[in-house]
Amino acid sequence: MDRRLFLAGLASIAVPSAVAAAEVVRLRDLYNKDLSFSDLATTMEGELITVSGFMAPPLKAESRFFVLTTRPMAVCPFCESEAEWPNDILAVYTKRLLKVVPFNVPLLARGKLELGAVKDEETGFVSRVRIVDATYERG
Amino acid sequence: MHQFARTATAVAAATLALASTAALAQDIVQKDSAWYTDAQARIQEMMARQPNTNKAKNVILFIADGNGVGTNYATRLFEGQKMGKLGEEHVLSYESFPNLALVKTYNINAQTPDSAPTGGAMNTGVKQVFNTINLNENAIHEDCASENGNKLTTFSEMVSEAGKAVGIVSTARITHATPAAVYAKTANRNWEGEAPDGCVDIATQLIDAMKAGTVDLAMGGGARYFAPEDAGTMDGGKGSRPDGRDLIKEAQDAGFQYAYDTGSAERLNLDGTTPILALFEGSHMKYEHDRSDEDEPSLADMTKMAIEQLSKNEDGYYLEVEAGRIDHASHDGNLYRTVTDGVAFAEAVALADELTDDGDTLIIVTADHEHAIAFNGYCGRGSPITGLCYDVAKGQVKHSDEPLTGSDGKPYTVAGFLNGAGAVLTEQADGAYFGTRPVVTEEGATDPDYLQQALIPMSSETHSGEDVAVYAKGPWAHLFDGTIEQNYIFHVMNYAVSAE
Ligand SMILES: [Zn+2]
Numbered sequence: 072m073d074r075r076l077f078l079a080g081l082a083s084i085a086v087p088s089a090v091a092a093a094e095v096v097r098l099r100d101l102y103n104k105d106l107s108f109s110d111l112a113t114t115m116e117g118e119l120i121t122v123s124g125f126m127a128p129p130l131k132a133e134s135r136f137f138v139l140t141t142r143p144m145a146v147c148p149f150c151e152s153e154a155e156w157p158n159d160i161l162a163v164y165t166k167r168l169l170k171v172v173p174f175n176v177p178l179l180a181r182g183k184l185e186l187g188a189v190k191d192e193e194t195g196f197v198s199r200v201r202i203v204d205a206t207y208e209r210g
Numbered sequence: 211m212h213q214f215a216r217t218a219t220a221v222a223a224a225t226l227a228l229a230s231t232a233a234l235a236q237d238i239v240q241k242d243s244a245w246y247t248d249a250q251a252r253i254q255e256m257m258a259r260q261p262n263t264n265k266a267k268n269v270i271l272f273i274a275d276g277n278g279v280g281t282n283y284a285t286r287l288f289e290g291q292k293m294g295k296l297g298e299e300h301v302l303s304y305e306s307f308p309n310l311a312l313v314k315t316y317n318i319n320a321q322t323p324d325s326a327p328t329g330g331a332m333n334t335g336v337k338q339v340f341n342t343i344n345l346n347e348n349a350i351h352e353d354c355a356s357e358n359g360n361k362l363t364t365f366s367e368m369v370s371e372a373g374k375a376v377g378i379v380s381t382a383r384i385t386h387a388t389p390a391a392v393y394a395k396t397a398n399r400n401w402e403g404e405a406p407d408g409c410v411d412i413a414t415q416l417i418d419a420m421k422a423g424t425v426d427l428a429m430g431g432g433a434r435y436f437a438p439e440d441a442g443t444m445d446g447g448k449g450s451r452p453d454g455r456d457l458i459k460e461a462q463d464a465g466f467q468y469a470y471d472t473g474s475a476e477r478l479n480l481d482g483t484t485p486i487l488a489l490f491e492g493s494h495m496k497y498e499h500d501r502s503d504e505d506e507p508s509l510a511d512m513t514k515m516a517i518e519q520l521s522k523n524e525d526g527y528y529l530e531v532e533a534g535r536i537d538h539a540s541h542d543g544n545l546y547r548t549v550t551d552g553v554a555f556a557e558a559v560a561l562a563d564e565l566t567d568d569g570d571t572l573i574i575v576t577a578d579h580e581h582a583i584a585f586n587g588y589c590g591r592g593s594p595i596t597g598l599c600y601d602v603a604k605g606q607v608k609h610s611d612e613p614l615t616g617s618d619g620k621p622y623t624v625a626g627f628l629n630g631a632g633a634v635l636t637e638q639a640d641g642a643y644f645g646t647r648p649v650v651t652e653e654g655a656t657d658p659d660y661l662q663q664a665l666i667p668m669s670s671e672t673h674s675g676e677d678v679a680v681y682a683k684g685p686w687a688h689l690f691d692g693t694i695e696q697n698y699i700f701h702v703m704n705y706a707v708s709a710e
Contacts, residue, residue, distance in 0.1 A: 143543075175661075
């Protein structure tokens with residue numbers, strides 16, 4: 072019992088302070104099962120939110136854009152002849168130039184929530200949900 | 211099930227008392243234990259067993275992709291625990307089938323197999339080359355010219371020639387390795403929607419097979435490989451065929467029925483007169499955890515439709531049903547989706563068993579290969595299979611609530627993977643790999659999106675060469691016994707449909 076309390080204490084100390092202050096939204100909470108936007112997403116549109124997830128390997132170097140995924144983007148060379156995007160993803164437009172984080176390191180990303188399809192000019196990537204002016208850190 | 215076991219026990223105990231009085235002169239104090247009497251009942255059940263030597267009118271081959279003995283163990287416990295049991299005592303639908311063997315899954319040139327040559331071995335009776343489908347040992351992976359003169363005869367060609375209907379159901383793309391093994395011959399399993407000059411892509415091979423009458427029903431995902439590049443498909447996706455062919459339209463022009471979602475599937479005419487092509491997703495169908503009934507059918511739904519359609523053929527049928535995404539979830543290192551798709555697989559088998567007659571239908575349940583999954587100890591009974599390993603309780607039966615910890619003082623989960631995205635070693639800023647095990651809680655580990663901890667960092671967890679099991683019932687199911695080569699499965703199917 073003591074040990075678990077101790078570990079719980081450690082975990083909360085370890086979480087970066089600025090981001091920890093806000094409530095963390097999970098990516099899957101922004102979508103319903105049929106991939107329409109959840110009530111949570113529509114009520115928070117335009118607001119600053121913090122989302123947990125993983126950074127998919129960026130499409131382009133020197134960019135201010137990455138895709139946040141629910142689970143690490145594993146790519147099976149035998150299963151897939153081309154890259155497959157999961158359905159429940161979030162486009163993140165960052166305030167500063169991207170510093171790549173490995174695909175399987177948990178992240179917390181914070182930015183203003185935008186809904187509706189937009190095509191990224193540089194990559195051609197079409198997103199339905201975005202956070203903009205975003206910052207991120209290891210979660 | 212348990213009710214049945216108890217009744218059987220009473221009968222068995224009576225029989226046993228008569229049969230073995232001499233051997234049991236000594237009083238056995240544990241003889242009234244349920245463990246003891248259940249096992250005695252099993253003896254009677256085994257002695258009462260008669261081989262079924264009927265000719266098989268129908269053969270259903272169920273393949274859970276990536277569901278080796280270890281993965282299947284995880285699904286058994288998960289389904290049991292979902293039903294409120296401790297889990298270890300649970301029996302999956304097909305685990306009560308009378309016959310079983312262990313299967314060696316390696317390929318001609320690979321210790322660790324992939325789904326293409328393994329599916330091919332089951333459909334042709336010979337082992338094949340890594341990443342190729344239904345070519346002989348002279349095939350060279352990715353070498354189109356090596357297809358010439360090296361193509362094998364498939365079970366679907368043999369039985370359709372004999373008048374049987376042929377069906378394929380998969381939750382993966384219908385052009386993916388396991389379903390393709392029913393109808394395709396290719397030097398590269400990835401030639402799903404395009405192939406080099408002189409070779410034919412897998413989607414085209416399916417439509418050709420349907421036109422030739424060697425396939426009568428195909429249900430799964432993968433619409434993109436049947437539609438021209440950038441053309442919209444009815445499932446809401448986009449085509450990706452560079453040759454611009456619209457194979458869906460070609461299928462419809464040939465008079466075949468087409469379905470693309472639950473609603474259109476419900477409108478299919480299942481009277482057996484018109485072949486069916488159903489492509490419910492652009493790529494793979496959804497994981498069971500992410501699927502909604504309104505959008506696309508379950509594996510059990512598709513199996514039911516297939517049996518209803520194919521059973522109208524008076525000479526019987528061959529149906530291959532694949533749960534294709536058990537494998538994908540394990541590649542992701544996400545055990546939750548592995549076992550939830552595993553449960554959906556067990557439900558599909560149970561339904562097929564219910565809809566068919568053991569007297570004329572051979573049902574085979576197996577996997578093509580295992581994954582790099584592994585299990586920790588020493589967990590107490592009922593430790594949640596996707597969650598933490600809890601200490602054994604003194605005074606029985608369920609585990610104590612104290613999670614066991616490693617020498618690092620942190621709890622660990624029951625299951626883990628040897629490699630994959632869940633690796634505890636992560637890439638650091640300087641490119642080196644380094645790490646310590648993250649703290650894992652029960653809530654975190656049982657979350658549907660959790661990745662079990664793994665050792666070797668890789669973008670995708672790998673298959674392993676470990677054995678899989680084969681379970682069977684119906685005509686000639688008793689030919690499964692011992693440890694077999696995977697290609698032997700074809701020979702049992704072939705013997706069963708040919709028996710006089
Ligand atoms: Zn695989």
